[in-house]
Amino acid sequence: MNILRLTPHFYFPPGIVESWHVPLDPIGGMQTQIYRLSDALSQKSVKQTVLTIGMKGAPKSWNLNERVEIQAANIPMIPVRSKVRGTVGLNFYWGVGVIGRLAGSALKSLFSKKTRFDIIHSHCSGVAAPLIVGLFSKWIMRKPLVYTVHCCRMGTYEPMNKLDKLINRYIIKIEGICLSSADAVIVLTDRTKRLLINEYKKLSSKPIFVVPDMIAMDDFPGNVTEEKVQGFYKRFKIPEGKRVVGFAGRIAHEKGWNYLVEAIKLINTPNVHFLFCGDGNEREQLDEMIESLGLRDRVTVTGFISNDMVAVGISISDVMVIPSVHEELGSVLLEVASLKKPVIAAAVGGLTENIKDGYSGILVPSKSPAAIAEKLDCLLKDKETGKALGVNLYSEIKERFDQSKVMEKVFSCYEKIKGI
Numbered sequence: 001m002n003i004l005r006l007t008p009h010f011y012f013p014p015g016i017v018e019s020w021h022v023p024l025d026p027i028g029g030m031q032t033q034i035y036r037l038s039d040a041l042s043q044k045s046v047k048q049t050v051l052t053i054g055m056k057g058a059p060k061s062w063n064l065n066e067r068v069e070i071q072a073a074n075i076p077m078i079p080v081r082s083k084v085r086g087t088v089g090l091n092f093y094w095g096v097g098v099i100g101r102l103a104g105s106a107l108k109s110l111f112s113k114k115t116r117f118d119i120i121h122s123h124c125s126g127v128a129a130p131l132i133v134g135l136f137s138k139w140i141m142r143k144p145l146v147y148t149v150h151c152c153r154m155g156t157y158e159p160m161n162k163l164d165k166l167i168n169r170y171i172i173k174i175e176g177i178c179l180s181s182a183d184a185v186i187v188l189t190d191r192t193k194r195l196l197i198n199e200y201k202k203l204s205s206k207p208i209f210v211v212p213d214m215i216a217m218d219d220f221p222g223n224v225t226e227e228k229v230q231g232f233y234k235r236f237k238i239p240e241g242k243r244v245v246g247f248a249g250r251i252a253h254e255k256g257w258n259y260l261v262e263a264i265k266l267i268n269t270p271n272v273h274f275l276f277c278g279d280g281n282e283r284e285q286l287d288e289m290i291e292s293l294g295l296r297d298r299v300t301v302t303g304f305i306s307n308d309m310v311a312v313g314i315s316i317s318d319v320m321v322i323p324s325v326h327e328e329l330g331s332v333l334l335e336v337a338s339l340k341k342p343v344i345a346a347a348v349g350g351l352t353e354n355i356k357d358g359y360s361g362i363l364v365p366s367k368s369p370a371a372i373a374e375k376l377d378c379l380l381k382d383k384e385t386g387k388a389l390g391v392n393l394y395s396e397i398k399e400r401f402d403q404s405k406v407m408e409k410v411f412s413c414y415e416k417i418k419g420i
Contacts, residue, residue, distance in 0.1 A: 011035035029331035091129035126151030155195035214406035223311035246317030251280035256323035266373035337397035
């Protein structure tokens, strides 16, 4: 089986690039998930070509392994900084580049009999480009098209500003047209499946598969060693002897980082340090907010770190917080679960499906610093409850999200789609 994977979001591991250039490039859990998916499917002898956004310092084409080739498909980008998307027009540059490559004579060798694709798989993050590019690709190549909805614009996404709110209605229409024109759709949660069927009536006759994010539950904790932990403390100058509250994700509007920063001022528990693992287009706002609230000595911001180092950051945290404004599923939850850490999360999107409040985690109202602070004080004072929450979360997530099981579901979807 040979898959053409279309996504502006893909994780570039150490060895391919040594650092991400945050002002220009999107980073986050979706990149890691698509990387894991591509790698896992290759173990089932699935060949894949991934057309994504190129990274400064990385080769234009590189191999994840012998069956997966990653290609930079975007046209040259004008480096105009955007507080919303990283680079102004980032997805546009990628979309134009992909469509141009698929339609141009320069790709004749790529689409020869030797490299004939069976399925086009486009990954959608709540913006229009992957939806439109997927549909154009289906028309150009005349191959079955499947979308994965990593962020549903109609049912999950919350607009970031007035302009975003204005164009939201048009992107919802594009989402409905494109998803309804696909041969199949993959969603991450039952919640999203119900929303899509109710809102986009033509989808009721299409195959919709519920396939969540994945994690190698027994492998991810293997990234944590005593040497790496000591190196992490030293590298980021984290004070010894203090409880640690962690955040891991993009420093961007949808991740709700600012509500956690506001909560820090309300915490009553002494000797607590706060760790932000990540970077993004709102990093400057984060630094400014920390300074303005006088929190510099209580907060560490790592900037972008590789996924194996994220595991170390989670491992040294006593409690993890996911204060997202919107979240389709929340792949960081899987990483937290694999390390059996207690989590406090905003009651949004897929987080409400995958956390049983009071049993496998704590849910709080979205955009509520006071609620975050209150629950943090409780868990920091009650270690036994936190430990139980972490163990319960591990048990629940392991059963449903382990990489081997999820990969088999995707492979089964491909086989069904190929036969359409």
